[in-house]
Amino acid sequence: MKILVAVKRVIDYNVKVRVKPDQSDVDLANVKMALNPFCEIAVEEAVRLKEAGTADEVVVVSIGPKAVQEQLRTALALGADRAIQVETDNMPDSLSAAKILKGVVEKEEPDMVILGKQSIDSDNNQTGQMLGALTGMPQGTFASKVEMNDGFVNVIREIDGGLQTVKLSLPAVVTTDLRLNEPRYASLPNIMKAKRKPLETTTPDELGVEVKRTIKLLKVETPAERSAGVKVADVDELVDKLKNEAKVL
Amino acid sequence: MSILVVAEHDNNAVDPSTLKTLAAAQQIGGDIEVLVAGKGCSTVAENIAKADGVKKVVLADNDAYEHLLAENIADLVADFGKGYSHILAPATTTGKNFMPRVAALLDVAQVSDIISVESDDTFKRPIYAGNAIATVQSEDEIKVITVRATAFDGVAEEGGSGDVESIDAVFNNEKSEFVGEQLAESERPDLTAAEIVISGGRGMQNGENFHLLEDVADKLGAAVGASRAAVDAGFVPNDMQVGQTGKIVAPQLYVAVGISGAIQHLAGMKDSKVIVAINKDEEAPIFQVADYGLVADLFEVLPELNSKL
Numbered sequence: 001m002k003i004l005v006a007v008k009r010v011i012d013y014n015v016k017v018r019v020k021p022d023q024s025d026v027d028l029a030n031v032k033m034a035l036n037p038f039c040e041i042a043v044e045e046a047v048r049l050k051e052a053g054t055a056d057e058v059v060v061v062s063i064g065p066k067a068v069q070e071q072l073r074t075a076l077a078l079g080a081d082r083a084i085q086v087e088t089d090n091m092p093d094s095l096s097a098a099k100i101l102k103g104v105v106e107k108e109e110p111d112m113v114i115l116g117k118q119s120i121d122s123d124n125n126q127t128g129q130m131l132g133a134l135t136g137m138p139q140g141t142f143a144s145k146v147e148m149n150d151g152f153v154n155v156i157r158e159i160d161g162g163l164q165t166v167k168l169s170l171p172a173v174v175t176t177d178l179r180l181n182e183p184r185y186a187s188l189p190n191i192m193k194a195k196r197k198p199l200e201t202t203t204p205d206e207l208g209v210e211v212k213r214t215i216k217l218l219k220v221e222t223p224a225e226r227s228a229g230v231k232v233a234d235v236d237e238l239v240d241k242l243k244n245e246a247k248v249l
Numbered sequence: 250m251s252i253l254v255v256a257e258h259d260n261n262a263v264d265p266s267t268l269k270t271l272a273a274a275q276q277i278g279g280d281i282e283v284l285v286a287g288k289g290c291s292t293v294a295e296n297i298a299k300a301d302g303v304k305k306v307v308l309a310d311n312d313a314y315e316h317l318l319a320e321n322i323a324d325l326v327a328d329f330g331k332g333y334s335h336i337l338a339p340a341t342t343t344g345k346n347f348m349p350r351v352a353a354l355l356d357v358a359q360v361s362d363i364i365s366v367e368s369d370d371t372f373k374r375p376i377y378a379g380n381a382i383a384t385v386q387s388e389d390e391i392k393v394i395t396v397r398a399t400a401f402d403g404v405a406e407e408g409g410s411g412d413v414e415s416i417d418a419v420f421n422n423e424k425s426e427f428v429g430e431q432l433a434e435s436e437r438p439d440l441t442a443a444e445i446v447i448s449g450g451r452g453m454q455n456g457e458n459f460h461l462l463e464d465v466a467d468k469l470g471a472a473v474g475a476s477r478a479a480v481d482a483g484f485v486p487n488d489m490q491v492g493q494t495g496k497i498v499a500p501q502l503y504v505a506v507g508i509s510g511a512i513q514h515l516a517g518m519k520d521s522k523v524i525v526a527i528n529k530d531e532e533a534p535i536f537q538v539a540d541y542g543l544v545a546d547l548f549e550v551l552p553e554l555n556s557k558l
Contacts, residue, residue: 013513014512016512017377017380095358102379107491123377126359129350130352139319139425141377147481159343160343163433164427164486165428168424169423178494179481181254186381214358214389215385217383217384218371218386220381220382221382223375228537229542231536241541
């Protein structure tokens, strides 16, 4: 079977973002960028399915300007077979991204699409579900375990009260939670090899998708800062402060 | 304007997040109707009809909706929700699962996890793990929104007098089915609704040591949470995780024990009223947000704290 994995270029998760002085957005100039951690887990899962003999081909796709090729190469170094860049000037919103991915799905006809459950920049948690709706595929979101069966996939999902298992017919969409797996590091030989793997470029136009944005970003602010409080010397002082000063006990 | 709120429930009781979503709906302004979909959930419908501000409750009671499978619920909500100006659901794992599907079926964008209502089309929501707050305006005809429950005070459970009306629309996809679930049993209050939360991190060293936290939690009537490090190390189950990718809490008192305070953890608890940090590393970032910090070994502090409460 063929697996399509969608990956996104985002700010590195360790970076503390700064809001631009004019409050138009966060400042991403000269900031370290990386593969979204949830997308890394998605690539790892697909590669493991290939290593287990379940999948024959892993195709990675990313949407955005030329810079996203860097993250596609990372995914190739982790074990994906080939990559597709859908070139856009900016990062489209989730609905447009889902429409673009639908275009790629129609062309590639994968048996499973794996995405991260959310990107750590916009924190939307939407694209996988939207892709499911647009393609009519069932969805296994927030997956912490994926078990392949003949023509089906069982997905163990992380839900508020614990875990839930759903059985989906293929093709299906799966979005990854952090506990699905631990992504490997790309070795230097694999990074070198990844440079020779095929990377194809297309556009939303070629896929017949119109990119629009109906949600306007009016302002971005720094959240109210919490300032450091006081250090207490011992447990007695802590209990006293909580009872008499903060009055929360 | 008419607003549809999709209720979160377990077929027996209304989840508190629904009352908070109703509060967000009231701030948008307009007639508020609630959709209760599930199996054998007429009590849920009758109860939510009494909540303040609810004009009407629509009950879709069918086998197909028992486990709130996203495929079935999304088809139902998208079909039924066409006539509304806003469709809201709590940003729980259930709401996060089906709402984007609803939005895509209606061909509109979704506004996730709003923390305030500025006007009927403008909302605030956190981005970048809560390190920035975005004000966004939706130009879509139907606004599909999920609501961060901790950012709103729930409406009163009594005082309303909505009518309950049943609909028989059945959407049952053949592509997904519920197999089973493992729910964590706990006597303690629900993490997202608790007044006091005590969380442990990697510093707890193992799962057994969490009983030290649980003892204190029981004295305070608190819920017990955890950092990702504690969950990944297998100390505790994942549904206890507080953070960007876990649960968002905003209790009156949050006690972080043996938690360093990574950006991703802070995203889940920094709106708590009072934060206490207990950590032996004086340089731990958690002290930068803690109202009260105690630099000490948690294995000495927790038993002492327990005996003094």
